Amino acid sequence: MEKMARLFRQIGALKEVERFRQDLSLPYEAQRFSQQAYRLYDEYLAYALRKLQKKGWQVYCAPGCATCCFSMPAGISNWEFLLIYDYLQQAGQLSRSFRRNLESCQVLSRVSGQLFDGWTRKGTGDKSTYEKLLHDYSSAKHPCAFKTKEQECEIYSVRPLACRMHFSFTPPELCDPAHPQFPQAVRLNLSPHSDVEEALQELDSRLKLSISDLLAPGLVSLTANVLRFSPISWL
Template identity: 30%
Template structure:
């Protein structure tokens, strides 16, 4: 998989990077003050999660808008046009990782208002259980957690389990609220090659639009303010963990 890191320093790219940096910096400063108020190293915990919900939801929306603007600056610089099409959904069979805690919280508050909330959580549970089983099998055979996770992610993709939020037509049911881990994946070849049998072949030219190192570090610093919630970074596992705070959110 090609890692899309070598971007030209265009004006639009620099502006997009500065916009994201400013947004994250302002939120970190705000959360630093919240943490200082409680006399601890992190800002968000079970004791103030409900009070912080409006701020978290607002920031998640701003972050997603900033990332989408970042994409508009980066994608035109690619040598080949994007071949992704509406309602493809092939990449939605991966097991998303590295989802930010504020993204999980924002989406969870949206999901819990849906009539099919319990069904969605059950589907998240089954997918989380599947990945954990694949990971444990690989860990027993390999020994290295990092290598086991990489292999388990590929093993999961081979299972071809659609995302709980994808409908029968391949459309995303939470498209506006989907995490950046879902927004960053693109293909320069036909979607028919975004399948397990072609993923690691020359026919598949998919890539990920990563963020600059400075932005990634800001995200790490920001996520540390959610340490009190102990949320995993996995998409489905993180949403499931938020069930523990139903009494707080209610």
């Protein structure tokens, strides 16, 4: 985790980060550091899960199960959004992703009765209001814009930490908010260490993008208001 935090700090220290909003360019090493950080986190998760399994815990998450991908990933850093945006841009999927995430925003607006601008944990008021919003959104059963018909994630290699950290220790059907035993389901977030969160917050404060930390509104706002569909150039 220390190494992971260090990598994000190294990105934050790059002088181009502060000028990103004007120049829309970043050094290639920023992308390389991010890939290394994600790799370290995935290794940590595999290690932590092996330890839990040795203690008798059964992990039900597996390829082809995307039951939890009806929820709205939350707590996403601005930096993670840039990586997703760039991935979509390179894959020629930006317009499609924009349309689909806009649909998710409309569902979020409907369940919350509010416009989606500024949706963040802070902007939504107290923690319980924010959690209720996320719960109501999951109950609407609108699939994530990146969930495929084959129950896979279209942005798997750059999916945010919020998606990587989430595990279920009860059968997948209990991850469905409509299931009567949903409240009894055993789920765990293997969150990154606070050092990593702080490093990402520092990085975000230098980027100054000011977008929502929820997947769909954050990505829609980044695409339309901040980057306006322009590519990020890697130098």
